[in-house]
Amino acid sequence: MAxxxxxxxxxxxxxxxxxxxxxxxxxxLTGRGTKRGIxxxxxxxxxxxxxxxxxxxxxxxxxxxxxxxxxxxxxxxxALVAASKQQLAFEPMDYGPVLGVAPGGGTIGGAIAANxxxxxxxxxxxxxxxxxxVNAVSGRGETxxxxxxxxxxxxxxxxxxxxxxxxxxxxAMTDITIKTLPRAETEATVLVFALDDGAxxxxxxxxxxxxxxxxxxxxxxxxxxxxxxxTANAVGAVTAFRLEGVAPSVAQRKSVLEALLAPxxxxxxxxxxxxxxxxxxxxxxTPFAAFRPFGEPDLWRISTAPARGADIGRKLTEQxxxxxxxxxxxxxxxxxxxxxxxxxxxxxxxxVAEAGGHATLIRAPAPVRAAxxxxxxxxxxxxxxxxxxxxxxxxxGVLNPGRMWAGV
Amino acid sequence: MPVAxxxxxxxxxxxxxxxxxxxxxxxxxxxxxxxxEAMRPYESDGLxxxxxxxxxxxxxxxxxxxxxxxxYCHREGIKVxxxxxxxxxxxxxxxxxxxxxxxxxxxxxxxxxxxDNRVAVVEPGVTNLAVSQAVEQAGFYYAPDPSSxxxxxxxxxxAENSGGVHCLKYGVTTNNVLGCxxxxxxxxxxxxxxxxxxxxxxxxxxxxxxxxxxxxxVTEVTVRILKKPQTARAALIGFPSSEDAGDCxxxxxxxxxxxxxxxxxxxxxxxxxxxxxxxxxxxxxEALLIVELxxxxxxxxHLLERVQEIARGCCAATCRISNSEExxxxxxxxxxxxxxxxxxxxxDYYCMDGTIPRAKLPLVLKRMQELSRQYGLRVANxxxxxxxxxxxxxxxxxxxxxxxxxxxxxxxDILRLCxxxxxxxxxxxxxxxxxxxxxxxxxxxxxxxxxxxxxxxFDDKSLLNPGKVFPTLHRCAELGRMHVHAGKVAFPDLPRF
Numbered sequence: 026m027a028x029x030x031x032x033x034x035x036x037x038x039x040x041x042x043x044x045x046x047x048x049x050x051x052x053x054l055t056g057r058g059t060k061r062g063i064x065x066x067x068x069x070x071x072x073x074x075x076x077x078x079x080x081x082x083x084x085x086x087x088x089x090x091x092x093x094x095x096x097x098x099x100x101x102x103x104a105l106v107a108a109s110k111q112q113l114a115f116e117p118m119d120y121g122p123v124l125g126v127a128p129g130g131g132t133i134g135g136a137i138a139a140n141x142x143x144x145x146x147x148x149x150x151x152x153x154x155x156x157x158x159v160n161a162v163s164g165r166g167e168t169x170x171x172x173x174x175x176x177x178x179x180x181x182x183x184x185x186x187x188x189x190x191x192x193x194x195x196x197a198m199t200d201i202t203i204k205t206l207p208r209a210e211t212e213a214t215v216l217v218f219a220l221d222d223g224a225x226x227x228x229x230x231x232x233x234x235x236x237x238x239x240x241x242x243x244x245x246x247x248x249x250x251x252x253x254x255x256t257a258n259a260v261g262a263v264t265a266f267r268l269e270g271v272a273p274s275v276a277q278r279k280s281v282l283e284a285l286l287a288p289x290x291x292x293x294x295x296x297x298x299x300x301x302x303x304x305x306x307x308x309x310x311t312p313f314a315a316f317r318p319f320g321e322p323d324l325w326r327i328s329t330a331p332a333r334g335a336d337i338g339r340k341l342t343e344q345x346x347x348x349x350x351x352x353x354x355x356x357x358x359x360x361x362x363x364x365x366x367x368x369x370x371x372x373x374x375x376x377v378a379e380a381g382g383h384a385t386l387i388r389a390p391a392p393v394r395a396a397x398x399x400x401x402x403x404x405x406x407x408x409x410x411x412x413x414x415x416x417x418x419x420x421x422g423v424l425n426p427g428r429m430w431a432g433v
Numbered sequence: 434m435p436v437a438x439x440x441x442x443x444x445x446x447x448x449x450x451x452x453x454x455x456x457x458x459x460x461x462x463x464x465x466x467x468x469x470e471a472m473r474p475y476e477s478d479g480l481x482x483x484x485x486x487x488x489x490x491x492x493x494x495x496x497x498x499x500x501x502x503x504x505y506c507h508r509e510g511i512k513v514x515x516x517x518x519x520x521x522x523x524x525x526x527x528x529x530x531x532x533x534x535x536x537x538x539x540x541x542x543x544x545x546x547x548x549d550n551r552v553a554v555v556e557p558g559v560t561n562l563a564v565s566q567a568v569e570q571a572g573f574y575y576a577p578d579p580s581s582x583x584x585x586x587x588x589x590x591x592a593e594n595s596g597g598v599h600c601l602k603y604g605v606t607t608n609n610v611l612g613c614x615x616x617x618x619x620x621x622x623x624x625x626x627x628x629x630x631x632x633x634x635x636x637x638x639x640x641x642x643x644x645x646x647x648x649x650x651v652t653e654v655t656v657r658i659l660k661k662p663q664t665a666r667a668a669l670i671g672f673p674s675s676e677d678a679g680d681c682x683x684x685x686x687x688x689x690x691x692x693x694x695x696x697x698x699x700x701x702x703x704x705x706x707x708x709x710x711x712x713x714x715x716x717x718x719e720a721l722l723i724v725e726l727x728x729x730x731x732x733x734x735h736l737l738e739r740v741q742e743i744a745r746g747c748c749a750a751t752c753r754i755s756n757s758e759e760x761x762x763x764x765x766x767x768x769x770x771x772x773x774x775x776x777x778x779x780x781d782y783y784c785m786d787g788t789i790p791r792a793k794l795p796l797v798l799k800r801m802q803e804l805s806r807q808y809g810l811r812v813a814n815x816x817x818x819x820x821x822x823x824x825x826x827x828x829x830x831x832x833x834x835x836x837x838x839x840x841x842x843x844x845x846d847i848l849r850l851c852x853x854x855x856x857x858x859x860x861x862x863x864x865x866x867x868x869x870x871x872x873x874x875x876x877x878x879x880x881x882x883x884x885x886x887x888x889x890x891f892d893d894k895s896l897l898n899p900g901k902v903f904p905t906l907h908r909c910a911e912l913g914r915m916h917v918h919a920g921k922v923a924f925p926d927l928p929r930f
Contacts, residue, residue: 183639381628383629406622420913
């Protein structure tokens with residue numbers, strides 16, 4: 026049984042990493058462990074638990090800024106900013122449902138390390154776009170900072186971008202500063218019924234190029250939409266468009282969008298409450314939640330050019346019996362594939378390579394995640410650069426080695 | 434020149450003729466410029482106080498040529514300084530006497546406009562404005578709009594992570610770039626990103642953006658294009674004090690309104706701008722705010738009502754709302770001409786670029802007035818109020834001995850003040866050579882070492898744009914060394930379970 030070291034503060038983190046360096050041991054970095062199931066199934070000598078680094082240290086709503094220790098629960102931060110009518114505009118998804126972990130458990134550090142986002146990614150960006158500053162301890166056991174607490178800053182390299190989405194393989198973040206933004210006063214969703222995947226992607230492209238100022242666009246195949254309460258009674262597929270803002274603006278844009286989409290098919294509407302619950306389900310991909318009755322499909326998360334989403338979905342459906350949920354106007358393809366020994370990795374990789382983009386195997390049994398690459402393999406010069414970047418932060422491979430790729 | 438640049442390498446300089454010939458072999462025709470008079474236009478960028486003729490100028494036209502030049506220079510140990518349109522205000526493209534100046538101006542084609550995916554694929558020498566112009570017929574635009582957008586290039590925007598007046602709502606370059614083709618100093622060609630969102634591995638595109646030409650040379654960029662807002666209207670609001678104006682900005686954002694643009698000017702800037710363009714600015718106020726709302730008409734009208742209410746609650750002395758596109762542009766004309774307007778009232782001015790937490794504005798302005806008296810130099814301020822990015826313009830006369838030096842010292846004090854109140858050295862102009870030696874005011878040696886190790890991962894011999902951004906050049910081997918003390922360290926006070 027691997028050791029667990031529970032850090033109480035940043036000094037503990039530095040000590041623990043220095044100790045691991047001295048002992049030649051590797052460390053698994055965790056917050057509250059809600060995304061532990063993601064990544065290559067690798068082994069570490071000890072676990073460095075960062076959940077004890079908890080608490081919001083600064084929140085100035087009028088400056089649009091919040092600082093917190095890295096292990097602060099995301100739910101605590103979201104509740105705090107909601108009380109000032111603000112939100113984390115990147116709409117961080119909760120992997121709990123698809124990983125079979127209790128929802129609402131993640132930390133801000135985990136959200137950044139996984140570069141989380143949600144349906145609003147297409148308008149407001151991902152965690153990387155809202156990550157202003159950081160204090161961290163590198164795999165060299167050195168404490169460093171980057172960025173700051175102001176929203177506009179080009180002083181030195183933007184190490185925050187690099188740490189976002191690095192899955193704890195470069196440094197252990199101890200303090201995080203993010204941008205907060207006003208929450209929309211209201212929202213509504215326009216639905217278009219019974220489009221096939223290709224037509225839906227065309228409708229989404231039309232909407233994104235309109236004055237509708239859509240903040241989310243998703244397409245759910247019939248069986249997928251049926252698993253979300255707000256669209257359970259729809260006949261056939263559901264294509265959904267979210268409008269957020271002040272009431273007069275939402276009303277005006279709703280008519281713009283309805284006029285644009287009427288030629289495609291029959292339309293429907295979700296009011297504010299239904300819209301909120303619908304997009305939360307899309308955000309967390311609950312139609313592909315764990316523990317469904319007929320066995321647990323392998324789940325791939327694919328980012329591609331929006332106009333190519335339907336091509337990928339069609340091929341994976343025809344050749345591997347996939348079910349698809351399209352978010353990001355077609356640019357994010359969630360593909361649930363019947364379980365197999367290799368998660369259909371070869372098919373997924375070649376299909377995505379043809380269309381452009383990348384694919385991550387989010388859910389599969391550990392033996393599968395040990396046998397196939399979980400993150401998109403990089404071509405040799407890029408892989409070599411990735412390795413050199415990693416070595417600049419963690420030359421001895423102490424932090425989460427092997428989580429992203431073998432040796433990284 | 435007060436900022437010391439790396440000493441020229443005589444071993445390289447004596448080989449100049451041979452190097453020029455080799456470069457002509459890679460970039461044929463007129464792409465290699467070696468005569469002094471023809472190299473003269475490249476001796477400085479927008480920070481004209483610093484000048485240096487390069488060893489040779491190379492203007493490649495293809496990625497293969499860029500890779501050839503960089504690979505050759507890497508093998509031969511020759512430094513390279515990349516350059517876009519040369520509009521940098523921080524000396525990012527200042528040449529080196531023993532270095533190749535790699536001008537990217539011939540990379541000036543728009544390769545693809547893809548409305549279905551809402552992206553444009555452009556070469557780095559395309560100007561920022563040209564991207565918007567290429568897509569405007571379909572009602573689209575490229576959001577980041579630095580004030581030099583008519584001249585500055587996308588490649589330079591990527592290098593500097595450029596912003597603009599609309600970036601509080603629409604983000605800066607890093608939020609609007611999806612992919613690039615990057616040539617490393619070794620000549621290796623990489624593709625980062627594409628038409629999709631986010632990286633599959635490390636976000637190297639995010640680190641290249643804003644790297645000031647120190648990590649690689651970008652030969653193609655994929656940018657997001659957005660549908661233009663349907664309407665835009667602006668409010669022009671005058672205040673008796675900067676405190677009131679700052680309070681108004683805070684309350685607007687506190688009310689959940691993120692304007693498309695929100696600009697502030699202080700008394701001296703207002704007067705200079707009004708004298709120059711006659712925009713109808715009130716001259717009896719100490720601070721002027723331009724608040725622009727954009728979006729559907731219903732939204733803009735609704736939010737403008739609220740902004741006016743907030744302004745009235747903040748002691749606004751005057752408030753005008755634009756009722757036509759002409760009037761909106763007139764409101765902006767003074768602000769956009771603020772720099773040349775200040776240029777009319779002073780022989781020279783020095784434009785600074787710090788960011789502060791907005792609430793600190795009254796304190797910073799007050800301290801700046803004290804510094805102004807101390808240095809005996811006037812200062813005018815324009816301010817991207819929404820995001821705290823301050824542009825103090827220090828007025829001086831370069832013909833008076835010592836004034837430039839005093840202006841630079843005054844500027845350095847202002848930037849130190851920005852850091853002291855929780856801000857940063859540069860909001861959008863970059864560090865370059867200008868703020869290089871101030872970096873330790875913001876970063877510890879460990880912070881800077883970690884950044885330079887990243888540089889080493891991209892450029893192991895430190896040949897690409899050396900002498901910029903970092904005050905001290907370290908050898909990569911020295912930075913890479915690990916100091917691990919063997920032996921068991923117990924740390925008994927760490928709880929384990």
